Amino acid sequence: MMTSMGFSETIFLFFLALLIFGPKKLPEIARQVGKVMNDLRRASYEFKSQIEAEISHLETDQKPLPPAQRPMGAIASLPAKPEPAVQPAATDTPPLPTPEPPPLVKAPDA
Numbered sequence: 001m002m003t004s005m006g007f008s009e010t011i012f013l014f015f016l017a018l019l020i021f022g023p024k025k026l027p028e029i030a031r032q033v034g035k036v037m038n039d040l041r042r043a044s045y046e047f048k049s050q051i052e053a054e055i056s057h058l059e060t061d062q063k064p065l066p067p068a069q070r071p072m073g074a075i076a077s078l079p080a081k082p083e084p085a086v087q088p089a090a091t092d093t094p095p096l097p098t099p100e101p102p103p104l105v106k107a108p109d110a
Helices: 007-021 026-060
Strands: none
Touching: 007 026
16 A cells, blocks of 8 residues: 655655756756646536536425325325215115005905
């Protein structure tokens, strides 16, 4: 695992860069590296602020959910006020019609 660089490693890298690039080119390279680091930091902050703005915009625009509809045919769909009770029929079949009595026929008077 990499640990943070100490003072001696930083000095070594500075002298190595000085030998490779030369004393005239090194300040120019350091300036360019600084600009790139600054641009990356600025882009990171801008991206972070855009994300936070979108999140706060979504939180303020939330619409409340409509009230839940009760499902039909379930116990939860019973009305709040009880309706008058209807007496259930003793049987599920309709009652049979009662037969009419036969008509009375009078006997002729003889």
